[in-house]
Amino acid sequence: MHPSNFAHWSLSTARDLTLEAARDAANARGKTSTKMLPSGQLKKLLDSRSERDVLEGLRRVVTMSYRQPPSQTLPFFTHVIKNIASPSLQVKKLVYIYLLQHAEHEPDTALLSINTIQRSLTDQNPQLRALALRVMSGIRVPVISQIVSLGIKRGVGDMSPYVRKAAALAIPKCYQLDPNTEPQLLDYLSTLLGDKQFFVAGAAVAAFLEMCPNRLDLIHPHYRSLVRKLADMDEWGQLATLRLMVKYGRKCFPRRTRKIKKPLDMNSGAKHKGTKGFYEEESDSEESEEPEYEEIAVLDPDLELLLNACKLLLQSRNSAVVIAVARTYLYLGTPTYMSLAIGPLISLLRTAGDIQHVALYNIVQVCLLYPQSFVNHYTHFLVRSTDPPHIWRLKLELLTLIFPHAAPRLQSLVLAELSHFSHSGSLDPGLVKEAVRAIGRCSQTTDPKTSARCLRLLLTHIGSADAHLVAESLEVIRHLIQRDPDNHRTTVVRLAKHLDAATSPQARASIIWLVGEFAGLDPDNNIAADVLRILVKGFADEAEPAKLQIVLLAAKVYVHHLNANPPPEPAKPVEQPQPRSSLLDDFHEEGGFRDEPKSEAAPQPAPQEREKPHPIVALWDYILLLTRYDTSYDIRDRARVYKALLATPTSTQLANLLLLAPKPVPQTPSPSETRKGYVLGSASLVIGDEGGVGGLRGYEDVPAWVKEGQEPDPALRDEVRSTSTPSYDAGGVKTLSAAEKLDAAAGAAPSAAGWDGMGTSGSAWAGGKDNGVHGASAPKKEEKSLDQWLEESGEEETDSEEEETDEEEESSEYETESEEGSDEGDRLVK
């Protein structure tokens, strides 16, 4: 009953489905009859001159490759590869698909195709160029790494952003193929990171994270432009960029706090005033961010730029992006920013069940830090009957997390909610357990009233017919009492009263144990002995677990009695067993106990001194007698052990150790506390410690804040617009391609006016577009957003111009080709 099953409920009714299925089944049958072609015929198809036949053959081969092991389709390798030079794009695409799947099995033959693919890199169709680049880098044959690198180099300078994107994505593939190509690849990458096109920059960031996530020095010059582009990137680019930015932010912006708020200095001059702080310290200051504390985090203007740019992404339809923004705010921002992300996080609960599940883990993680913010969204955390276990478990946890911060009314609502599930949860025993535990966690609040209320709620469960409920309730009550025994004396009394109502033996056993555990708390006014007296009356009717506990209780009561009233003289107490044993049908005479001689030795001094033993002693002896004839050997054995332990009233040390040992206080933190250390949005957060302590493979913790004074110079970020940094310059020169030259040439004339200091053509290319458009506009001019593109293009009628640019484009393309031709020549010489 997974919610996603209902996703298309309304859109496609069952009838539609069956109709469709029937039709498609008919279709498929028709196809399968023709699908099974003998390989000879298939080869003939592939070798055919007719494009249609070849296409048909390729389709069949691709189909085969998905259904059968590669060994079945490998025989066609040469036949398929032959078609790589086909002018048809359709054919080419299918050949490429085949090639990618099989190249590893036949690397030598695959190499034959490289030349043709390389030629496609200079094709007129940008789609084909991109495709060729992708395929070339995707063939996992290490020999061609240099060729791939050259292909990327050409792609980086391509005019079509589509090709540049393919080039960006090819970079990590090439790096995997041959790590020696790294220096060149880094050059290409730094060029692409500054690309004007949103989706190229996004892909470049993704490539950066794949290849060299620690080379943050490459990012400095592009930081601001990347942040500005963030809102317009595609969602995957946004994800990559945000992942990068968290790291970058932690390593490049030291956390500063200030005592008194001062106007922000735009430059780093005043930065040494504040105190640096790691995140842990900072969270402390966050909590105390009340008006009276002046200490607030001071954000670097560059960091603020990022945080503000993220705001727009909060309304993304992609849940991963929302989480990524929340992560950015959590680890880089202030609580003010974080509060912006709370609503969007909640909105993730609208999504399909699988996403909801992961989102809930992240919400819990944030809620552990900022429970206050989630109080108003409580309606989303109410468990629904359709929720699967992994969802309601997290929802219950959220309810308990917000509980201490909720208004009294909401608290009663939450408690009512929890008790509903603890009662009616017979649907799912797990839910009962979890709900009762949640009540237990709720009762840990500071308010004693609420605590008492929770306890009352739990106590009502004891009489229930639902065994799960009773057992779990008692377990929780026991935890509560053990955690704070002094305040729960009355609780124990109340529990003991419930012995009348409790029917399940396990429940009775738990209560009896608890009574015994607290038998020594308040010696003058303890009910334990009385409880024992009552229980002993019905001993014979109790179930075995309860009997065991009664025996234990008796032993504890007796030990406490001995401790409280130590025998006046060493010999004195020893005589106690003697009279009472004689009183109680002289069971000592049985002589079955090992300790018999000991007690035998004791009574010598004054055997007849006391006629009537203390009632507790009498009870103890009575119990021993009863158990001696019990049907259960376990009870008999235990009784014997206790008897031996307590045989000598003077030496109760061992008995004290065994019976009255302090029990460790059970800890019941919120279940997700164990995952608290994991980074928001990571898979380790969802898996928890199951994946190994310290996270799964590839898990990366958020780096600590860089220390004040160790951060990179903020000027690195500033200056990229006016003068390129040296490293960037070098990259620009190296990766200069024909297209760039062309761009530079075209941009040179208009830019001459407003652009000085742009010596290298590489950087001229970077800025050339803007200048080409706006003439003397300042170099600071930002990239246009999509809207601006649209508006501008809308302002004028474009038909005539389109043709114009078309021609220009073509002519430029020819130039590129010739340029590339010579390039190829070079390579051949090599």
Add this chain to the structure above:
Amino acid sequence: MSSIEALYIFDEHNTPLLEQTYTGRPPSGSTLLPLYLAHPTPRPSLIYLPNTNPPTLLYSIIQDQLLLLCPSSNDTEPLQILEFLHRVTDALEDFLGGPLLASRIEAHYDVVAQLLGEMVDGGVVSCTEPNALKDVVDAPNFMKSLLGGVGLPSTTPSSLTPSNAPFSLGNRPSPRLGPSGGAPAPTASPVPWRRANVRHTSNEMYVDIVETLHVTLSPSGRPLAAIANGMIAFTAKISGVPDLLLQLGCPGGIANAVSLPTFHPCVRLNRWKDRPGELSFVPPDGRFTLAGYEVDLLGSAALDAFSTTTPANAAPKLNIPATVSVQTSLGPAGSDFEVRLTLNPRFKGKSSSPLPSTTSFSGRGGLGKGLGSGAFGGSSAAGTTAAPAMDGMVIHIPLPAGVKSVVELKASRGAGEAVFQPADSRVRWAINNREIAALMANDRGTGAGVLATLRGSVVGHDEHDGHDGPDASLGLSSNTYDYDDDQTAGYQAAAASSRKEDGNGGGNGNGELKKKNKVFMPSCATVSFTVKGWLPSGVKVESLNVDQKKSKGLGAGVQPYKGVKYLCVSRKGVETRC
């Protein structure tokens, strides 16, 4: 660090349909599937498999009975991969037609292969926009002919045939740039989510607003939570690059009603921020989800009304088409329960007075109050805003697993049919439209709502069965001592049980039986239905206009056909506790 290492698709019988490896050496699908299936249901979407080599994180989604698995050996963002898997199914559905069937994939491996190749490059998600994919991958032929019938261009964009003009520059981002711009996307249009060169013979656009109800009612009938999750689905079949403005309205102001919106990337966020209710966007071609939002039907003051002192009738008024209430532990043995369904008479629809199946309108401001739907719905006469109609009424009453059967299931006045489904351990009570209409007709005058009741009596598993349960080992499952004796001392069982039966007559035994039966009582009931032509939030489309100045490629004076449809859905969404 690559995120998407491979993609495996299995059909409903778990036979492999497709294996696509993107990067690295992930475990094969045949290794992963048994491990996935070994995980107890319901399976979470992310499973960690420490015993594979390398240890693998396995992401999975199920769509239309197809199982998609995606292994990953590294810690990546889980939502990224899950979103990607959803995009894969969206794209496949877009290209092959929904619902996604194994046979469709099998028949078009070539298309699927191209799609998967375009969507991920070396383990990095590269392009998932359906429109952008349409630019680079041909839809299969039958789809082409199918789409041609509905007005999509029957020819692919010229750029796909290299013999034609190599560039389709119809929509350059900024024509003034010239070649120096370096930015033109020859195949892709300036808008990444919109196909280049869209041509339609008939221009149409449709808005569907679907709100899904999530209502929780307390046993007293007081609403605890009432949320409507809204989704605005938009279908654009407009030539060129249109720039649209959709204005939403709502009694009490849209900003107060609608919260936590999410938008398709095409929506201009600043416009919404400045003027809530206005969605300005350049749509992708075809059907897409424009926005999602959420409406708290109770309002923010709901919590204040929730207190023990306030009488039940002072609870916030909630206008829901149908609610249920459940009473349990009825009858002498406490084994009966009763479910009362209350229908709001407002939603009877008007099946007797046939309306035109589609209401068409064109021109600005043509959208208003009385505008119908039906443009999508086809032939149904009712279901307009004037006469919203209820449909597909089903009530589910989940029962504890211990319930063996339900006897004497009877619905009053023959309203609907109720059956006990042992496999799901629930009672399903379905009332068809005719019966609803009959019920509505009966109670025309009262105004208190239309009532229908269902009564049933549960029979639990007998005691010995109960002991076989997993809890037996805990020794917790017995309720009384007598009962325990049954188990331990077999020869006494007969006597004990007879004693118990004797006791049933007396008050004491009765109470005990009630207590025992209480465990078998349902704890909630859910209602599922759809209402056409009505939204719980009251959100409506005020107007939908093409901005003629900003739009391109749409001939002057062309007025696209517009249609609006409202749908309220409850998928077990109205839940009453007891």
